[in-house]
């Protein structure tokens with residue numbers, strides 16, 4: 001990862017905006033479609049009052065879309081902290097503190113959420129935890145400049161790849177590995193996560209051709225070494241909303257286990 005912090009992040013300072021939640025939600029929805037994300041700075045929360053901060057975050061999220069649960073227990077507000085106690089073999093990124101390479105969330109599910117928001121309560125004070133973003137638009141721009149790009153995009157968008165389902169999201173609690181199959185690129189959508197895909201390939205049950213693997217390797221290179229990737233820190237009270245279909249996000253490793261974010265996933269409301 002490059003250490004360059006590109007400063008053209010799509011910020012909106014809530015304190016100076018004079019927007020009520022309704023108008024703020026209109027602006028957020030507009031940017032989720034047009035830009036793919038927005039960072040609301042100085043969201044009006046007390047970062048020590050986790051309960052109340054979560055409620056305000058939820059109130060705003062309900063104006064943007066329909067919040068959806070993270071697991072079978074109808075949990076809408078999800079804590080993101082380093083969870084060293086988790087014994088799960090395939091941990092989700094919200095459970096560990098290693099680098100989370102650029103990815104989309106829930107790429108293994110039948111319908112990944114359209115949007116999600118992250119509210120920073122405590123940032124990592126160790127210098128780690130740098131956030132990164134890369135848009136599908138810029139991925140396609142880079143792919144299109146490659147030789148054989150048509151064939152490449154055809155494979156990525158019309159063949160089914162295996163995505164492994166993390167243990168906490170498995171339908172069955174038995175040891176059996178579960179996959180969901182589907183293309184990586186769809187209409188105005190990408191599903192991508194290196195470890196999920198590469199762990200899937202370790203299983204003989206996973207069905208994937210050599211041509212598919214080669215196309216994936218090229219895409220991986222394009223994504224993980226991309227000129228257009230933006231790097232920035234999420235500060236306390238920063239509230240970022242990301243379009244999970246058109247924007248990849250990542251985070252560098254951190255060692256400060258006080259880092260605490262909360263996340264809400266949501267789907268678009270039908271018009």
Ligand SMILES: [Fe+2]
Nearest residue numbers: 093104105249
């Ligand atoms: Fe994520």
